[in-house]
Amino acid sequence: MSTRRTLYQFGYRRCPDQDRPSPARHPVVVVGAGPVGLCAAIDLAQRGVPVVLLDDADRIGEGSRGICYAKRTLEILDRLGVAQPCLEKGVTWKIGKVFQGNDLLYAFDLLPEGGHKMPAFINLQQYYLEHALVARAAEMPNLDLRWRNKVVGLSHRNEGVTLTVDTPDGPYDLEAEWVVAADGARSPLRGMLNLSFQGEVFEDRFLIADVKMKGDFPPERWFWFDPPFHEGHSALLHKQPDDVWRIDLQLGPHADAEAEQKPERVLPRLRQMLGHDSFSLEWVSVYRFQCRRLERFVHGRVMFAGDAAHQVSPFGARGANSGIQDAENLAWKLALVIKGAAPESLIDTYDLERSAAADENIGHSTRSTDFIAPRTAQELRFRNAALALARHASFAKRMVNSGRLSMPSTYETPLSTPDRDTWSGSLRLGAPLPDAPMRAQDGRPVWLLEALGGEETILHVPNGDSRPEGSRVLVIGEDLMDEHGHFAERFDATPGSTYLVRPDQHLAARWRQAAPDLVKRASLRLRGVDA
């Protein structure tokens, strides 16, 4: 049952490719304008690659899905020019509380440290995120977004792919050198390539409802095991913008999905939870969650990203967050390959790095779901033992798992040059750089990640020797002032320290003292060039 109407409607427009005698050829076609396809397309276009983005629908906002967006995702969105509207609209939060029955078991703070541009998390209805991305896409002259363009056929040719696209005016063919398949969990493209999508289905059903009300709960993530209002099951309450609250109720394995969505079933449940009935139901749905993935994300010239490549349960908010990180990982690599600045084999590292990330996300999501919905009597006993012990013994708190919230992956990758020196600080080889507040040369405050943008960059702390050489070098104390010492602390920086940063802001190499040939080799290596 859904009372929400379509929020944004876009028009189908006939495009010149439909009238050509032979198929038009494009460097990249992205299939699917969900959050992942939109981010991939915007990122590629920002990197100067012309992109065609196809989506079979022409509207956003019929149902609600993702709500939590993590710090790393916000940093990526910032680089893509859409973080601002999301932050303005979104609910910023960082505190989570876990209850058993009526009692608070423990609270956690996801970002206890200051000096970062982006908060730990914001909550925002997925359709607002998608809308912000569509607005950004519309500004880009080299991004051609085509609504009601449904891919119905795919065939590989030498050095490319032919897509058959169905539209209200009938079908047409398109040729693409590269295809990004971001066509969601049911991915028709996966089917067209006969690829299996394997993993685990969780037996329990969950009721997800968005409820509109004036509540005086704080903007925190509240999770209950066995609450008095929903005995024997779990519940989640989380604030979204517009006075909307996300409620998530475990129903057990035998619940009847159809019946549970009926107002006469849903409303009493919610009334019991909220203790009143001055709320209206925005949207409700019943899910059975799955964790599964494609074995490989790259198939010839077709690259899968987001839910099309991997699917997780929502505990931990790892779906859209990890999908957007796929998009960012793929975009710079594909842009370099298309421009001839990197070998085609660089794309294989997309598969390698993001497969490992998917395994990590699936692992977390599976363990959380198993803790929340134990499958056997003994699993339940262990779960309850951990909950009971958590009241007295601190070790058990760390076993209580109500969802481990999305964190970026640290890549173990051939693109990194292994550390030779020893380092402390929070920076990790293969991980995204921690942010830090800096000042530009002209005295203007600037965040480190803003200054980096999306280009390969060398960060260097002077030691009297000459600047290192590279396509782009930023010298700390000259180009960027580390006024508060956050950079020095987080990067464990000393005079001479030099850091090579990938276009996705992950660390590729670092040296206490950088010899020019080492820097050069590491730079080739991060682009997948044998050195």
Add this chain to the structure above:
Amino acid sequence: MTALVSESRFPDPDRAYRALIDAHRGLSDQDSAALNSSLVLILANHIGDQGVLEEAIALAKQSLERSSPDRS
């Protein structure tokens, strides 16, 4: 990595065994199972070594195969 120690370590193993028995005396099977679950978590954390834990699980599974009477 430390390995699981399977040689006897208690100076008086009978007393240690007895402590476990005493802990369960008078409990229903349900409560016994719950108590054991807590004990396992506490002891596993005390060991604090994933490798040892996994070896212990493997050893326990091995003995399960031998001791279950209803296995065909």
